[in-house]
Amino acid sequence: MRARIIKAAVLVACCGAIASCAQPAGPQAGSEQGSHAAGQAAPAAAAPVRHLTAKAAPPSRAARRTPTPSASGTATPAGPGPVKTAPNAVSLRPGSILGVYNGTVPRSYSLVNSFARKVRLRPNVVMYFSAWGDRFRTGFASVARRHGAVPFVELEPYTVSLQSIAAGQQDAYLRSYANAVRSFGDPVLISFGHEMNGFWYRWGYTHTSPSVFRSAWRHIVTVFRRAGASNVRWLWVVNGLAPGESPIREWWPGADYVSWVAMDGYYVRRSQTFGSVFGPTIRAVRRLTSKPVLIAEVGIGPAAGKASKVPGLFAGVRAAHLLGFVYYDKAQHGDAYHQNWQIDYDWSAIAAFRRSIKRYFG
Secondary structure, rough: OOOOHHHHHHHHHHHHHOOOOOOOOOOOOOOOOOOOOOOOOOOEEEOOOOOOOOOOOOOOOHHHOOEEEEOOOOEEOOOOOOOOOEOOOOOOOOEEEEEEEEEEEEEEEEHHHHHHHOOOOOOOOEEEEOOOOOOOOOOHHHHHHHOEEEEEEEEEOOOOOOHHHHHHOHHHHHHHHHHHHHHOOOOEEEEOOOOOOOOOOOOOOOOHHHHHHHHHHHHHHHHHHOOOOOOEEEEEEEEOOOOOOOHHHHOOOOOOOOOOOEEEEEOOOOOOHHHHHHHHHHHHHHHOOOOOOEEEEEEEOOHOOOHHHHHHHHHHHHHOOEEEEEEEEOOOOOOOOEEOOOOOHHHHHHHHHHHHHHOOOO
16 A cells, blocks of 8 residues: 555554554554453354255346345345355465455354355455454354364454563463464464554554564464464564565564465555555565465455455466455445445445456356
8 A cells, every 4th residue: 555654643643552442553454453352252153154055946047147236226246156165275375265354253253154155255264363361262263163264363462562472471371372272273373463564553663673573473483382383374464565664574583483474455545456555565575585475454445446456356366376365354434544344235346256256266
């Protein structure tokens, strides 16, 4: 994105960079602040997504082609269709990941199921944000596993200093978390201190030195490895490059401590393309490492034209040989950087997702 400084200034003014802010902080971020308290209830297992097979005679070919108007007046894609299963999320095959985040996870899987029915593909990665001190959501991870998805946890150290993590003062919590992840057994994606190259989080640029961040990252990975949590893939997540941010190289903890590299970026204007949103960051990452690359957060706002940008997002991921993307499927209401990213009731965007999925996951 461009004009990211404006977004950061708005966030600092509105949120004061505090954990209680419910908007995504950072010029291009889509993450939640302080909305993942440790006292949340365990996730409820929603009814599984089923292949939609009608027992009655199927509608005629003409009826399938004819869209029906939705409540908003937008054409609704007509006709039931099967909900496919995405490939194995940790296969490292380019273009194999379609992930999702929404505001109900990890408490519930219901909106993930709804998203799957709308786009006709079960997401194979489901992300949630975890405040420091929260336990690993084994119940949610188990539900995700039953639906063919890998849980993706964004650890956010709002309440502790990175110095204390690097010094081993948080090891009791880290060992407990690592033991829970190890006991779960199946793959888990974990990121720590995402978008550290921006200045809107307390663990990032202007708040914490890159050397302390690198030390804290390495220490966390070391604690997990000593606990035997070998099922973790470590995702180093940067914000898309923008003026006023810190060079990502300064925050790189080293190839031995990173499994995948990931980036966050959002479409906020019609003039934007996959190349303008993600191109500079992809090139910078490729100069830094040959690790697999994932888009950890992406949303398309109404001002950018959701349906028009979806095909380019899928095509760009495939052309750049990225693993895939995690869609930020949540409605926000604010400035240009806090738009309604949700596609659930935008039928033209849903139709674009279906066409793109058929082409790239078919």
